[in-house]
Amino acid sequence: MLAITGAAGFIGSNLLAALEKASAGPIVAFDILDSDAKRNNVAKRRDVTWVEPSQTIAYLAAHQSDIKAVIHLGAETATTATDRDAVFAVNVDLSKALWGWSTDSQTPFIYASSASVYGDGTLGFVDDLYPDTMAKLKPLNIYGESKLAFDLFVAEQVGSAAALPPQWAGLRFFNVFGPNESHKGTQASVVSQMHPVVARGEPYPLFRSHHPDVSDGEQRRDFVFVDDCAAVIQWLLANPNISGLFNIGSGQARTFLDLAKAVHAACGKDFEPSWRDTPESLREHYQYFTEADLTRLRQAGYTESFTSLEEGVTISIKDYLAQPDPFR
Numbered sequence: 001m002l003a004i005t006g007a008a009g010f011i012g013s014n015l016l017a018a019l020e021k022a023s024a025g026p027i028v029a030f031d032i033l034d035s036d037a038k039r040n041n042v043a044k045r046r047d048v049t050w051v052e053p054s055q056t057i058a059y060l061a062a063h064q065s066d067i068k069a070v071i072h073l074g075a076e077t078a079t080t081a082t083d084r085d086a087v088f089a090v091n092v093d094l095s096k097a098l099w100g101w102s103t104d105s106q107t108p109f110i111y112a113s114s115a116s117v118y119g120d121g122t123l124g125f126v127d128d129l130y131p132d133t134m135a136k137l138k139p140l141n142i143y144g145e146s147k148l149a150f151d152l153f154v155a156e157q158v159g160s161a162a163a164l165p166p167q168w169a170g171l172r173f174f175n176v177f178g179p180n181e182s183h184k185g186t187q188a189s190v191v192s193q194m195h196p197v198v199a200r201g202e203p204y205p206l207f208r209s210h211h212p213d214v215s216d217g218e219q220r221r222d223f224v225f226v227d228d229c230a231a232v233i234q235w236l237l238a239n240p241n242i243s244g245l246f247n248i249g250s251g252q253a254r255t256f257l258d259l260a261k262a263v264h265a266a267c268g269k270d271f272e273p274s275w276r277d278t279p280e281s282l283r284e285h286y287q288y289f290t291e292a293d294l295t296r297l298r299q300a301g302y303t304e305s306f307t308s309l310e311e312g313v314t315i316s317i318k319d320y321l322a323q324p325d326p327f328r
Helices: 010-021 036-041 053-062 084-105 142-159 182-187 190-199 226-238 256-267 295-300 309-321
Strands: 002-005 027-030 048-051 069-072 109-114 168-173 175-177 223-225 244-248
Touching: 002 010, 002 053, 010 027, 010 036, 010 226, 027 053, 036 182, 048 053, 053 084, 069 084, 084 109, 084 142, 109 142, 109 226, 142 168, 142 244, 168 226, 175 190, 175 226, 175 309, 182 190, 190 256, 190 309, 223 226, 223 309, 226 244, 244 295, 256 309
Parallel strands: 002 027, 002 069, 027 048, 069 109, 109 168, 168 244, 175 223
Antiparallel strands: none
């Protein structure tokens, strides 16, 4: 039995679908189905036992011999969160508890980190495991700080004589997009937020650049299709000898103009750019460039190609967002 936290969320629900398609067997899923959107994310799934997140450690302890791996995707993901203690309680304290359980029970442990740990990107995007290198990173929000804090904890455990899970992997996800994002509201990807506006034939203004060296719309991000994230997790499950901290992105930075053109093309609409000022509250923390360095992932043996931005956007819109039932 696989144990998955955050299983009704964006990446979690897509992973459930991928595992079901691969006949991966029974799953225990930890999440709160507290909205229609999250319930719809997983309404088609079968052979899943749902457990309240507050019961996670107790359930794992009671079913220790049945758990084949823990995939920890549950988190407080709002990049605008201001309650540091609340964010760290979920993203650091619970993660440490699951790491400890996985170590004691000798169960593989895969967890979601985030590219937000890289801050403004001036120090690069290399998934370095050394604590001294990691400590120099400066995330731009509390969410990123919490993800870096747990990565540092893992690095310290690995670098010491401490016991470890038999397999461990931290996944620094970049700008993930795809189906099953509606529950995220304003935290959903630009693809999901742009689609309904463009489909109605209305303009969707992009953020102007407030950087002297970057033109409007030329802000670049590493957009990665959610199916590729699920594929990496499945690869790790199939290769329990592989551990490490890995960037998960396409490896290619693309502009928001590229993204907008892809959305318009998938909707069958002509594209004419329009602009809006980036809100003052976001400018200090705005990233103008992200791009995953995939060297370590490739060196570990992952050879699959990543979905292009255009293909991922087309699948997301035509197969899901534009359908009467947009849920996977």
